[in-house]
Amino acid sequence: MRTLPALLAFAVAGCAAVVQPPGPYPAPGPFPEAAPLPEPAARTENLAIAGLLDGARADAAAGRLASAAASLERALRIEPRNPRLWQELARVRLKQGDYAQAESTAARSNSWAGSDNALRAENWRLIAHAREARGDAEGAKGALETAERQR
Amino acid sequence: MLDRAKFWRYARYTVLTLALLAAGFTFYLDFRVRSEFEGRRFALPARIYARPLELHAGLRIAQIDVVRELQEAGYGQGPREGDPGWFANDNDWLEVAIRPFVFWDGLQPAKRVRVAFEGGAVKAVQDAEGRELPLARLEPLAIGGIYPANNEDRVLVRLSEVPKPMVQALIATEDRNFYSHHGFDLRGIARAAFSFLRLKGLQGGSTLTQQLVKNFFLTPERTLSRKVTELFMAVLLEMHYDKDEILETYLNEIYLGQDRDRAIHGVGLASLFYFGKTVEHLTLAESALLVGMVKGPTFYDPFRNPERALERRNLVLRETKDRGYATMEEYSKARTADLGVNQKAAMGTSPHPAFLDLVHRQLRRDYDEADLRSEGLRVFTTLAPRVQAAAERALERKIAQFDRGKIFGEPGLEGAVVVTDTQSGEVQALVGGRDVRFRGFNRAVDAARPVGSLLKPAIYLTALADPSHYTLVTPIDDGPFVWKSRGAPDWEPTNYDKTFHGAVPLRMALAHSYNAATARLGTDIGVEKVLATIKRLGIERVMEPYASTLLGAVDLSPLEVAQMYQTIASGGFRTPLRAIREVTTQDGRPLRRYALAVEQAFPPEAMYLITAAMQGVVREGTAQSLKNWLPPETAVAGKTGTTTEQRDAWFAGFTGDRLGIVWIGYDDNRAARLSGAGAALPVWGELMAALSPEPLALPKPDGIENVLIDPESGLRADFACSGAVELPFALGSAPAERAPCASALGVAVEGAKQQAKSWMQRLFGR
Numbered sequence: 001m002r003t004l005p006a007l008l009a010f011a012v013a014g015c016a017a018v019v020q021p022p023g024p025y026p027a028p029g030p031f032p033e034a035a036p037l038p039e040p041a042a043r044t045e046n047l048a049i050a051g052l053l054d055g056a057r058a059d060a061a062a063g064r065l066a067s068a069a070a071s072l073e074r075a076l077r078i079e080p081r082n083p084r085l086w087q088e089l090a091r092v093r094l095k096q097g098d099y100a101q102a103e104s105t106a107a108r109s110n111s112w113a114g115s116d117n118a119l120r121a122e123n124w125r126l127i128a129h130a131r132e133a134r135g136d137a138e139g140a141k142g143a144l145e146t147a148e149r150q151r
Numbered sequence: 152m153l154d155r156a157k158f159w160r161y162a163r164y165t166v167l168t169l170a171l172l173a174a175g176f177t178f179y180l181d182f183r184v185r186s187e188f189e190g191r192r193f194a195l196p197a198r199i200y201a202r203p204l205e206l207h208a209g210l211r212i213a214q215i216d217v218v219r220e221l222q223e224a225g226y227g228q229g230p231r232e233g234d235p236g237w238f239a240n241d242n243d244w245l246e247v248a249i250r251p252f253v254f255w256d257g258l259q260p261a262k263r264v265r266v267a268f269e270g271g272a273v274k275a276v277q278d279a280e281g282r283e284l285p286l287a288r289l290e291p292l293a294i295g296g297i298y299p300a301n302n303e304d305r306v307l308v309r310l311s312e313v314p315k316p317m318v319q320a321l322i323a324t325e326d327r328n329f330y331s332h333h334g335f336d337l338r339g340i341a342r343a344a345f346s347f348l349r350l351k352g353l354q355g356g357s358t359l360t361q362q363l364v365k366n367f368f369l370t371p372e373r374t375l376s377r378k379v380t381e382l383f384m385a386v387l388l389e390m391h392y393d394k395d396e397i398l399e400t401y402l403n404e405i406y407l408g409q410d411r412d413r414a415i416h417g418v419g420l421a422s423l424f425y426f427g428k429t430v431e432h433l434t435l436a437e438s439a440l441l442v443g444m445v446k447g448p449t450f451y452d453p454f455r456n457p458e459r460a461l462e463r464r465n466l467v468l469r470e471t472k473d474r475g476y477a478t479m480e481e482y483s484k485a486r487t488a489d490l491g492v493n494q495k496a497a498m499g500t501s502p503h504p505a506f507l508d509l510v511h512r513q514l515r516r517d518y519d520e521a522d523l524r525s526e527g528l529r530v531f532t533t534l535a536p537r538v539q540a541a542a543e544r545a546l547e548r549k550i551a552q553f554d555r556g557k558i559f560g561e562p563g564l565e566g567a568v569v570v571t572d573t574q575s576g577e578v579q580a581l582v583g584g585r586d587v588r589f590r591g592f593n594r595a596v597d598a599a600r601p602v603g604s605l606l607k608p609a610i611y612l613t614a615l616a617d618p619s620h621y622t623l624v625t626p627i628d629d630g631p632f633v634w635k636s637r638g639a640p641d642w643e644p645t646n647y648d649k650t651f652h653g654a655v656p657l658r659m660a661l662a663h664s665y666n667a668a669t670a671r672l673g674t675d676i677g678v679e680k681v682l683a684t685i686k687r688l689g690i691e692r693v694m695e696p697y698a699s700t701l702l703g704a705v706d707l708s709p710l711e712v713a714q715m716y717q718t719i720a721s722g723g724f725r726t727p728l729r730a731i732r733e734v735t736t737q738d739g740r741p742l743r744r745y746a747l748a749v750e751q752a753f754p755p756e757a758m759y760l761i762t763a764a765m766q767g768v769v770r771e772g773t774a775q776s777l778k779n780w781l782p783p784e785t786a787v788a789g790k791t792g793t794t795t796e797q798r799d800a801w802f803a804g805f806t807g808d809r810l811g812i813v814w815i816g817y818d819d820n821r822a823a824r825l826s827g828a829g830a831a832l833p834v835w836g837e838l839m840a841a842l843s844p845e846p847l848a849l850p851k852p853d854g855i856e857n858v859l860i861d862p863e864s865g866l867r868a869d870f871a872c873s874g875a876v877e878l879p880f881a882l883g884s885a886p887a888e889r890a891p892c893a894s895a896l897g898v899a900v901e902g903a904k905q906q907a908k909s910w911m912q913r914l915f916g917r
Contacts (some may be wrong), residue, residue, distance in 0.1 A: 047285035048207035066744060070256060070733075073575070073747050078207060080574035080808075089747075100750075104724070107751045111722050114850055 049075050049082065056088060065096045083112040083119055090126050094133075102130040121150035177383060184387045187368065193403060193417075195527030195737060196296035196304055199501070199510055201534040202577075202732070203254070203291040206266055210273040211843060214245055216537055217266070217289075221247065223536065224292050225427030227493055234432050235261040243268055250429075252290045253739035255531055255732070259288060271843070292536055295501025297511055297523045302412050302500055306419035310399040312431045313418060317438035318398065319476035324442055324467050326359040327474065330394055334360045334385035360385040363401045407441060408448040411499030415448075425453065427493040435477060436485035439467040440492075453492045461490060504590035505583025506534050509710075509730045512596070517734075517743060527737030533577035533730055538809070538842060542568045542580040543587040545838035546813075549830070550585045564823065566815045567594035568834065569713040573810050575747055576717055576726035581710075592818070599706035600799045600814060604664045604827070605792040606685065606703045608719060610673045611661050611764055613684045616757035617676075618881035623658040623764060624865040629668035634698045642698050644670045647793065656865055658764045658878070662772025664791065666702055673701035687752045689714040689725050703792065712803055713812045719761060719788075720805040722849060723753035755852035756881050762788050762849055763879050769804070773828050777804075780836030786847045789835075791827030798822050802831035807845035811835050855879050861890030869893045 052075040059068035072089045079085060086109035093102035106123040113119045124147035131140040204220055206212075221238050226247070229237025235248040244267045251261045263279040264287040276284045298304060310318075322329050328336050336358050357365070364384045388397065406414060407421040415424050421441050422430040433441075443463035444451045453460035465486055472482040501507040510532050514523055522528070546566045553564050563585060570580040583593035592598070614621035629652040634642040644666040646652070651667055660668035673681055678696050685694065690711060694700050707715075710728070718725045726749050734742045765788035768774050773791045781787060789804025799816040800823060813831040816823050823830070851857075859875045861868035867885065868875035872892035 046207070046209065047283065048205070051285035066741075067256060069746060070744060073732075074205070076747070077572075077575065077577075078205065078210075080572075101748055104750045108724055108749050111724070111755055111852075112850055 046079065049079055049085070052078075053085070053088065056092070060092055060095060065092055068092045069096070081112050083109040083114075083116065083123075086112065087119065087123055087126070090123070094126060094130055097133075099130040099134045103127050106130070117150040121147045124150065177387075180380065180383050181387050183368065184364075184384050185391055188388065188392065188400075192525075193305060193307060194299035194303070194525035195307065196298040197514070197523045197526070197528040197530055198293060199295045199297070199507060199530045199532055200291040201294045201532060201536050202579075203531075204289045206264070206273055206276050206287045206289065207285060208273055208275050211271060212273060212537075213271050214240065214266075214268045217245060220289070220292065220536055223495065224290055225423065225493060225495065227427060234428065235263075236428050247287075247289070249287070250290055253529075253735070254288070255735055255739075255741055255744070258739065291531065294503055294532070294534055294536075295498065295507045296413075297507075297514070298413065298500055299524045301414060303414045303416050304410075304420055305403060305415075305417040306423060307403055307417065308399075308419035308430050310395055310402070312429075313402055314431060314433055314438060316435040316471070316477065317418065317430075317433060317442065318402075319474070320435070320439050320442040320467050320471045321359070321402075321445070323470040323474040323476055325362070325445060326357075329359055329398075332358055332360075332389075334358060334387075334389035335382050357381075358385060359401050360388055360397055363397060363404060364388060366404050366406070367400075405445055406448060407444055408452060411497045413498070413500050425492045427495075434485070434488070434491075435471075435481055436464065436468070436488040437491055439471065439485065440464040440490060443467045453490050454494050457490055464490070499588075500590070502588060503534065503539055503581070504588065505593045505595055506532075506539065506578070506581040506730065508583070508590075508593045509578065509581055509596055513729075513731055513745075514734070528742070529735045529737065529739070530731060531733045531735075533572075533579060533732060534581075535579035538570050539580040539582075541838050541841040542570055542582050542811075545834045545841070546582050546585065547587060548837065549834045550815075553825075553830070562818065564815060564825075565594060565598075565818050566813065566831075566834065567598060567709045568814075568838065569595050569709045569812045570838070571713055571717055571728055571810045573717070573720040573805050573808060574726075576721070576728045577732075578713075578728055578730045579809065581730075594814070594818075595709045597708060598814070598818075599708050599711075600816060601703060601794040602705055602707045602712060602801065603703035603792040603794040603799065605707075605712055605790055605801050605803055606701065606705060607661060607664065607669055608761055608765060608790055609685045609688060609715070610669055610676070610681050610701055611657065612688075612719070612753070612757060612761040613676050613681050614657065614672055615760040615764070615881075616684075616753065618756070618760075618884035621657060621672075622880055622884050622886075623656065623760060623878050624860055624886065625657045626654040626865065627657050627660045627665075627668040627672050629653060629655050629660060629665045629671075632667040632670050634670065634674060636698065639697070642670075644699075644702055656862075658767050659772075661764050661790075662767040662770075664768075664773050670698065670701055674698055685715070687725070688718045689727075689752075703794065709812045709814045712801070712814075713810060716803045716805065716810055716812065718752055719758065719765070720810045721749070722762075723751060723755060723758035724749040725752040726750075754854075756854040759849055759852055759855050760879055760881070762847075765789060765804075766847070774802070774804070774832055776828055777832060777836050780833075780840040781806075781844065784846055785844055787839075787844075788847055789832075791832060793826040793828075796822040797824050797826060800825040800827045800830035802827050802835045804835060805847065806839060807847045809839065809842065809844060811838060813838075851879070854882050856882055856885065858885040860886075861892055863892075864890045866890035867893065 052071045056068040056071040059071065069089060069092050072085055072092065075085050086105055090102050090105035090109060093105055106126040110120055110123045124143050128140040128143035128147065131143055204217065218238065218240065226236050226238050229239045229248060231237050235250045238245060238247045244265055246263065246265050248263050249261060252259050264284060265277045267274040276287045278284050296304060328338060339358065361381050364381050368384060403417040406416055408415040408424065410424065415421055418441055419430050422428060422433055426433065426437055440453060440460060451460045451463045468482055468485050471477045510530060514530065546568050550564055550566055565585055567584065568580065568582040569578065571578050581595050583595045631651055632644060646666050647664065652665060655665065655668055678698055678701060681701060682694055682696060692707065692711065694705050714728050717728060729745050731745045733744050736742060766786055769777050769787045769789050774789050777787060785806055787804050787806055789802060792801030798820055799814065801814050803812045813834045815825060815830040857877045858880050859868045860878050861872045861875050865886065866888045868890045872890060
């Protein structure tokens with residue numbers, strides 16, 4: 001569960017931001033130099049999905065982004081309503097520099113997220129990164145604020 | 152004598168001229184042989200594949216459907232040792248020896264998998280050693296190609312891949328002295344002449360080299376001058392190239408049969424076509440069959456003329472044995488083998504020409520036509536063979552049924568079907584007309600027809616996106632409606648049932664497809680606003696901003712309609728329809744991926760509401776008859792469409808996993824006297840029922856609440872109200888007033904009645 005500390009760190013950071021009076025928040029820097037996004041601890045029941053997801057993450061880590069996207073699309077054909085897969089795809093799109101797709105793919109993840117607020121918050125942070133990268137500071141700020149509200 | 156000297160002089164000139172001409176001719180031929188043979192690359196068609204079937208635990212698919220797909224890919228009943236491409240099965244499990252295949256993401260080596268089935272679904276997937284496998288990807292079906300001139304198809308092989316017995320049988324039968332002659336064979340010619348003189352007919356005599364030259368450079372007419380040219384070129388070819396190069400080219404060039412409009416060339420493709428396996432796995436008997444066919448692929452066609460083909464094969468086997476290439480034992484074993492051919496349905500250039508046409512168009516945006524026809528590109532598409540088969544069957548059956556009624560004259564009724572995946576926008580099936588194998592007018596893509604009521608969801612969506620003014624229960628007046636605009640005749644839409652229905656709740660106006668109510672709603676909102684919604688739904692065609700546009704006086708193709716409904720089916724995310732996933736080079740290097748792309752075009756709340764209203768169309772509206780095919784739990788959302796004089800019958804609808812569009816009508820626009828519900832809906836129902844659809848269950852967005860409503864008054868109900876229905880509303884938009892039946896909660900009966908009355912009056916009292 002190597003992802004747990006990262007998640008905790010983020011949760012703590014989130015709390016801190018809530019406690020502080022409204023003011024300038026730490027803007028996300030250019031991706032991927034910014035604070036690393038936490039890896040979601042997705043452990044799905046479906047072995048096929050798990051295998052493809054592992055493959056996609058390995059590919060993404062090694063910079064083989066097109067392969068990573070292809071594996072995720074394969075997984076999505078099996079479980080099109082799995083918000084974690086959409087989120088992972090949004091993350092790859094962000095790395096590919098396709099910010100418009102990163103944002104709408106994260107929104108797609110949100111549409112299947114149900115009551116998983118942590119997942120939603122993460123999607124909004126991805127959207128903030130994408131907007132920031134496109135030079136939409138105002139939009140990024142709004143997205144981060146929405147992320148904060150997901151709890 | 153002067154004349155005599157003159158004669159000799161002329162003779163000398165003549166000889167010299169002739170010698171020069173001969174030298175020039177030879178030089179010219181030599182140039183042609185070298186340049187063309189050297190630069191010659193076989194033009195290879197782009198090869199088009201269906202989506203690969205990916206088996207994993209939990210996949211809903213019956214074993215029979217997997218077996219059918221394997222058989223279509225040329226897999227036979229096994230087991231066969233050391234030779235993949237077979238399956239073996241029992242009631243509960245299926246074992247498959249998957250052939251190696253180069254996918255977009257690399258080579259998948261040959262492997263054996265065991266798949267367990269239970270209750271119409273895959274229970275487990277294992278490897279040969281019984282270890283669990285997360286996923287097994289089967290070889291995709293080849294569904295056609297984009298072919299070079301004459302529709303020549305071939306799969307190139309190296310000489311080293313061709314089994315030795317095949318080469319030996321070829322040489323024994325066609326050209327015994329191949330390794331020793333210089334392009335022509337006097338003994339062969341003598342033998343041919345001898346047999347000609349014995350009235351055994353004109354036969355052979357040509358070396359393999361001559362045959363190659365003939366196929367490669369020359370036209371097929373049989374004249375002496377052509378024969379001489381052939382001889383010269385054969386000799387020249389032998390001077391420049393070694394025997395193996397000539398033999399390899401011959402094996403790849405040779406014509407070995409016909410599959411409808413597709414010509415089978417070369418032993419590589421012939422092995423796959425006749426035996427369903429790669430050339431290196433051919434036995435002596437199978438090799439001999441192909442060699443026998445060189446002489447006349449139609450005459451010795453093993454499918455049409457099996458006795459003749461068998462006799463010819465055995466003759467080849469005897470020649471092979473007589474030349475010492477096969478032992479007596481090998482010979483007698485091969486002689487007794489059956490033909491071993493594996494007949495599949497004729498495919499021609501494609502069994503699904505309409506889908507292939509769509510693929511071809513999408514490819515043309517990114518590739519040169521010449522490259523598509525010669526570079527051997529491999530194109531991985533989204534076609535789902537099972538869905539395509541269901542779509543073809545449903546359309547053919549329904550149209551045959553109408554034909555039997557004989558109420559429709561010639562030319563017959565036509566139709567088109569598009570099926571897509573609701574989440575990814577992948578086109579899973581496309582049918583372009585009643586003759587599903589016909590390569591011609593592709594109605595799914597090219598027939599732009601009036602869409603009628605199919606446009607209505609766009610009007611209601613525009614309304615529902617504005618919850619402060621419109622909800623599912625907002626009363627809409629379905630009284631007579633006249634639209635006056637300057638410079639145009641008055642527009643007075645009437646209803647399908649020729650009556651007007653007074654005030655109806657918005658959701659019912661859509662469910663019953665009331666024209667007057669819809670026209671009033673659309674003009675109240677504004678035509679321009681509705682057109683903007685249609686555009687956002689993904690329709691690129693420019694529409695006239697006339698009020699009549701609202702009721703579908705607009706021509707769209709079934710594919711365009713599919714794009715529009717796709718956006719609704721995927722919860723407001725516009726997803727471009729795609730028929731292609733990936734393209735690679737001939738040897739598997741990835742060239743291009745067509746990635747999944749989504750774009751949020753509408754807020755989830757509005758989409759949730761319009762989907763609920765469209766589910767009402769099926770539950771209690773014009774598409775109620777769908778219950779004859781699918782249970783109510785499937786909760787299909789759909790819309791029927793019928794145009795003026797019933798020229799066009801449409802149904803568009805989606806389940807949780809698939810969107811389908813069906814159009815039925817005449818090419819020449821005659822009145823078909825068929826309604827959307829009567830003609831198009833049955834095709835849709837039969838098609839989807841064959842595919843065990845996933846129920847449609849949209850995730851409820853945060854901004855939506857369900858409220859119990861009394862259908863009588865359209866007001867808030869409670870459990871005291873019988874017949875109350877739960878309907879979704881954008882937060883805060885549900886009616887505040889309580890219905891009369893809700894008196895149990897302490898609201899005075901009279902008070903509620905008064906309230907209701909005044910509320911109705913406020914809306915309709917004008």
